Amino acid sequence: MDTVPIVLLRPADSPRLHGEDADHVQVLAESDATLPPILVHRGSMRIVDGMHRLRVAQLRGDTEVRVQYFDGTESEAFIRAVQLNVTHGLPLSLADREAAAARIVVSNDSWSDRSIARMTGLSAPTIGRIRARSLPDHAAEAQARIGRDGRIRPLNSVAGRRRAGELIGTEPGLSLRELARRAGISVGTARDVRNRLSRGEDPVPDRFLHGPATAPAVAGGLHGHALGAAAPPAHAMTGTYASDLDSLKSDPSLRLTSTGRFLLRWLSLHSLSQEKRDVLIKSLPPHSRARIAYMAKYCSRWWAEFAENLEEEKEYLEIPRTG
Structure with a gap:
């Protein structure tokens, strides 16, 4: 948190069509409560959230205000402003x-x-x-959109249902969760496909066959791997890794949170091509290489533990709950 001169701040790209509410500013100014810091887009110094608080500060004759910074694009800053004004302060109309x-x-x-x-x-x-x-x-x-959880889902599930039907025929022992993942559909849709097949029906209801053009099934989750494909080897930092990184960068649940953007920056550091990595290695001073190698191995162990923690958390969340 910083304190900055008011003259350095730019007006918000506000979602409020009619600007600030003068009555709300007056109510805040007459209150003895300490107002929260103003959220400011670091790159432009434009206010993201807190125009009413700024007007209060100006009304009181203040020359400085407390701020917190938002790191992201200006488009993301606008979305953050909408989210904040929906959940607190003077509600948006x-x-x-x-x-x-x-x-x-x-x-x-x-x-x-x-x-x-x-x-x-x-x-x-x-x-x-x-x-x-x-x-x-x-x-x-x-043909597909990104959901609240960051997963890519087809708008039409015909292709996914067909794929699920094929998988049930060749691998009848698959769990519903695994069937859904490999077919790129929800668990509920996978269950419906299995039930329809058990009754001798087509996996695709008639009503789906008369809608929009069939969209191709999208690989389950955030990943762009082929259905059922194994994860890429650890040294493959291009190709699939790059496409997965692009998918994560488009996930609003990561892009619009500080921890998510922090993680994306970390992951981006590992997207160097083999050629660039070779150039980097050759540029390092010989007397520091052993120490850097040790630290790189330490980081690799940290990431391995991080991956294990994620997998353990995923397994915990997937344990069926009873009662």
């Missing part, structure tokens, strides 16, 4: 939220309706209608 949603839909057209609904405090059907108005041509062409 319905018109404010709908206008913000339209802007987010245009700038992040691959995000799902539910994902944007959660950010803006609207319903998924409302986002769907806003999408249809804002992107009438693109909405018809989209």
